[in-house]
Amino acid sequence: MFSDKEEFKEVFLTRLEMTSGKSFPDSTKRDQYQTLGHMVREYVSMNWINTNERSRMIKQKQVYYLSIEFLLGRLLRNNLLNLGIHKVVEEGLQDLGIELGDLEESEPDAGLGNGGLGRLAACFLDSLASLDLPGHGCGIRYKHGLFEQKIVDGYQVELPEQWLRHGNVWEIRKADSAVEIPFWGRVECSEEEGRLVFRHLPGETVTAVPYDMPVAGYQTETVNTLRLWSAEPSPFPQHKNIMQYKRETELISEFLYPDDTHDEGKILRLKQQYFLVSASIRSIIESFKKQHGNMKDFNQFISIHINDTHPVLAIPELMRILVDEEKMAWEEAWDITVSTISYTNHTTLSEALEKWPIRLFQPLLPRIFMIAEEINKRFCLKLEEKYPGDWERIRSMAIISDGEVKMAHLALAGSHSVNGVAALHTEILKHREMKQFYELYPEKFNNKTNGITHRRWLLNSNPRLAGLISEAIGPGWIKEPQRLGEMAKFAEDSSMLLELELIKEENKQRLARRVKQQTGLSIDTSSIFDIQVKRLHAYKRQLLNVLHIMHMYNRIKEGDSHIQPRTFIFGAKASPGYYYAKKIIKLINTVAEKVNNDPAANKLIKVVFLENYRVSLAEEIFPAADISEQISTASKEASGTGNMKFMMNGALTVGTLDGANVEILERVGEENIFIFGLAAEEVLRYQQNGEYRSMDYYHLDKRISTIINQLTNGFFPYAGDEFESIADSLLMHNDQYFVLRDFDSYAAIQKQAANAYGDRLGWQRKSLMNIAASGHFSSDRTIREYAEEIWHIQPAASHSK
Numbered sequence: 057m058f059s060d061k062e063e064f065k066e067v068f069l070t071r072l073e074m075t076s077g078k079s080f081p082d083s084t085k086r087d088q089y090q091t092l093g094h095m096v097r098e099y100v101s102m103n104w105i106n107t108n109e110r111s112r113m114i115k116q117k118q119v120y121y122l123s124i125e126f127l128l129g130r131l132l133r134n135n136l137l138n139l140g141i142h143k144v145v146e147e148g149l150q151d152l153g154i155e156l157g158d159l160e161e162s163e164p165d166a167g168l169g170n171g172g173l174g175r176l177a178a179c180f181l182d183s184l185a186s187l188d189l190p191g192h193g194c195g196i197r198y199k200h201g202l203f204e205q206k207i208v209d210g211y212q213v214e215l216p217e218q219w220l221r222h223g224n225v226w227e228i229r230k231a232d233s234a235v236e237i238p239f240w241g242r243v244e245c246s247e248e249e250g251r252l253v254f255r256h257l258p259g260e261t262v263t264a265v266p267y268d269m270p271v272a273g274y275q276t277e278t279v280n281t282l283r284l285w286s287a288e289p290s291p292f293p294q295h296k297n298i299m300q301y302k303r304e305t306e307l308i309s310e311f312l313y314p315d316d317t318h319d320e321g322k323i324l325r326l327k328q329q330y331f332l333v334s335a336s337i338r339s340i341i342e343s344f345k346k347q348h349g350n351m352k353d354f355n356q357f358i359s360i361h362i363n364d365t366h367p368v369l370a371i372p373e374l375m376r377i378l379v380d381e382e383k384m385a386w387e388e389a390w391d392i393t394v395s396t397i398s399y400t401n402h403t404t405l406s407e408a409l410e411k412w413p414i415r416l417f418q419p420l421l422p423r424i425f426m427i428a429e430e431i432n433k434r435f436c437l438k439l440e441e442k443y444p445g446d447w448e449r450i451r452s453m454a455i456i457s458d459g460e461v462k463m464a465h466l467a468l469a470g471s472h473s474v475n476g477v478a479a480l481h482t483e484i485l486k487h488r489e490m491k492q493f494y495e496l497y498p499e500k501f502n503n504k505t506n507g508i509t510h511r512r513w514l515l516n517s518n519p520r521l522a523g524l525i526s527e528a529i530g531p532g533w534i535k536e537p538q539r540l541g542e543m544a545k546f547a548e549d550s551s552m553l554l555e556l557e558l559i560k561e562e563n564k565q566r567l568a569r570r571v572k573q574q575t576g577l578s579i580d581t582s583s584i585f586d587i588q589v590k591r592l593h594a595y596k597r598q599l600l601n602v603l604h605i606m607h608m609y610n611r612i613k614e615g616d617s618h619i620q621p622r623t624f625i626f627g628a629k630a631s632p633g634y635y636y637a638k639k640i641i642k643l644i645n646t647v648a649e650k651v652n653n654d655p656a657a658n659k660l661i662k663v664v665f666l667e668n669y670r671v672s673l674a675e676e677i678f679p680a681a682d683i684s685e686q687i688s689t690a691s692k693e694a695s696g697t698g699n700m701k702f703m704m705n706g707a708l709t710v711g712t713l714d715g716a717n718v719e720i721l722e723r724v725g726e727e728n729i730f731i732f733g734l735a736a737e738e739v740l741r742y743q744q745n746g747e748y749r750s751m752d753y754y755h756l757d758k759r760i761s762t763i764i765n766q767l768t769n770g771f772f773p774y775a776g777d778e779f780e781s782i783a784d785s786l787l788m789h790n791d792q793y794f795v796l797r798d799f800d801s802y803a804a805i806q807k808q809a810a811n812a813y814g815d816r817l818g819w820q821r822k823s824l825m826n827i828a829a830s831g832h833f834s835s836d837r838t839i840r841e842y843a844e845e846i847w848h849i850q851p852a853a854s855h856s857k
């Protein structure tokens with residue numbers, strides 16, 4: 057149905073009428089989108105079935121990527137391009153007077169994630185399939201993805217997100233593959249054939265129903281599966297109060313946790329985690345058994361990867377099945393479990409490491425808790441042997457201590473591989489945060505620097521740039537992103553540099569239209585587009601950016617006209633319970649209001665806050681950026697992936713030596729990046745010796761005292777004491793994130809960046825060198841490393857189309 061335009065049109069029109077019950081002229085964009093979506097999904101199905109058949113036949117090792125978040129965004133364009141049917145569809149629709157772009161706009165974002173961690177999982181799925189690797193995602197089908205953000209009077213307001221309101225064309229409900237997940241109740245112990253046998257008698261069970269989504273690779277026949285689980289009431293009546301049971305059950309897959317700071321509703325969160333893990337492992341085992349039968353071979357054919365600690369209960373759950381159900385000896389089950397499971401850590405921030413109080417854990421998951429206790433007991437015995445008498449070390453490494461289960465410790469003990477997500481981050485894990493574990497298991501630790509799929513983030517979202525690259529070096533880079541390096545040979549080619557400038561200008565115009573439509577503001581595309589988009593967190597230091605804008609404003613008001621015009625663009629969601637982050641959003645909007653309405657300033661600088669930052673908006677933002685703000689306090693950002701998306705689209709980084717910025721610097725060279733601020737070691741030293749005094753910077757730097765005073769002295773007419781807590785965080789609480797310490801070097805590097813922008817060709821050359829060096833940051837490279845070094849999986853011998 058996609059082999060030629062005419063056939064496509066015919067099938068499309070027939071389907072449209074059949075499924076919408078309307079004639080073509082009466083159909084809406086949504087009807088048309090849904091018809092097309094269903095056609096594409098059906099088209100994928102043939103290869104989907106083949107992929108599954110093939111892996112059954114050749115008994116290929118499979119990897120399952122367990123993640124509590126998958127931040128997929130829209131899928132139509134991605135699927136059309138990966139399947140190679142984009143052109144036929146676009147032209148066929150055009151004949152019918154339909155713009156494909158309009159249909160794409162009808163697709164809601166699948167926003168089943170908070171930020172970097174969830175988007176990484178989505179990029180990995182694309183790379184796995186595109187590299188023909190047998191790798192599948194397992195997650196939760198949240199009814200509501202990350203909240204929708206509105207800005208009202210400068211404040212963030214959260215609305216429930218509704219991506220499933222009109223159904224999801226990409227999924228197939230597999231009710232026959234549903235599994236029952238037990239909660240609460242008690243554990244019964246009996247003796248059978250001389251062996252203690254434990255059985256969990258649940259207080260209630262919940263049905264996990266899988267919804268499968270195909271993941272088609274770029275121009276391959278491989279179609280992997282993303283299996284998302286939905287919670288439904290169990291068909292077995294067990295409850296007196298059926299209404300309450302139904303409500304509690306459905307709540308498990310109702311909301312994505314928007315809060316990556318606090319664990320509110322802890323029991324629900326823990327339920328979600330066990331629900332994901334238990335359902336996924338059961339279905340993995342079921343499909344394994346159909347092919348192989350013998351659980352002793354499990355680790356030879358299955359790899360299970362846990363994305364952060366949220367799915368770490370995979371370890372005791374696999375142990376439970378092997379020991380209780382498969383009747384394996386503990387030691388053998390442990391060897392299989394450890395060699396099956398691998399773990400990625402995504403943050404060094406100790407406050408973000410998950411710990412569960414026993415009083416919540418034990419009653420909800422009684423058998424899993426017993427197994428965790430046994431794992432802990434054996435682990436501590438091992439530690440005692442290795443470190444006799446070193447009780448302090450044993451206590452601090454224990455999996456269960458001080459009334460809590462330490463999820464990271466469980467992950468470290470129960471997996472064969474632990475990786476950080478950028479070189480610096482892995483070093484910090486090895487030598488600081490997880491030092492004792494590194495001493496115990498040096499062989500488990502390794503680094504896998506993050507990556508992004510260059511297909512979504514360059515080929516699909518920046519088609520003009522992608523076209524220019526393909527014209528210049530051929531389309532080979534799409535399959536082999538390292539070949540983007542060949543672009544470097546055009547560094548002195550002024551016609552190439554002018555082309556780049558033109559494309560950037562067009563992308564800036566597209567973003568300017570979006571800004572106008574969303575905010576009513578007109579922005580000047582000849583100004584520098586200086587962009588910071590990411591979750592709002594104190595450590596990411598949006599505050600440093602906004603304080604610097606206030607400083608620029610002050611300079612302008614003092615008559616400094618040597619200012620390169622700039623448009624500062626922000627996009628950020630704050631966790632609903634994160635008071636301080638919400639204050640920063642209000643501050644950005646307050647500064648925007650002041651600057652944008654001051655005729656003395658608004659010719660030179662403008663400030664834009666784009667509400668509801670999400671994947672589909674990001675796709676318009678990255679291609680339009682001149683400057684990428686990556687300004688976290690060094691040592692705090694594990695990797696960052698937005699930094700890579702900007703770079704790949706030719707933006708220049710203003711950044712600290714943090715996360716993957718360090719590796720970006722190594723690849724682009726210092727003449728093509730603007731690095732400032734404290735290095736990680738300096739931050740860590742300050743934290744140890746306590747010698748930082750933010751007040752000194754306030755007293756010694758007039759620029760700093762002026763802006764901090766402006767937060768509270770009526771400079772913002774209606775702000776009252778709104779920003780007192782921000783001023784307090786900087787002065788009274790000694791500026792935990794070294795904003796004032798880095799202010800001077802930030803201001804200086806920003807001047808340097810502005811000067812560099814003045815040299816048009818020079819800037820485009822730097823931009824080109826960023827694009828050329830970005831191939832290394834494709835998630836294809838990252839996934840190859842995981843596949844070869846951790847999972848030991850091979851590509852299927854599939855034939856390219």
Ligand code: 26V
Nearest residue numbers: 172173176316317402408477693694695696697
């Ligand atoms: C961060 C924080 C910081 C403040 C306190 C509470 C808290 C809780 C969670 C987190 C981050 C959660 C995990 C996460 O999303 N990490 C991100 O993973 C990305 C993909 O590896 C990586 O690029 C980001 O640097 C990292 O923050």
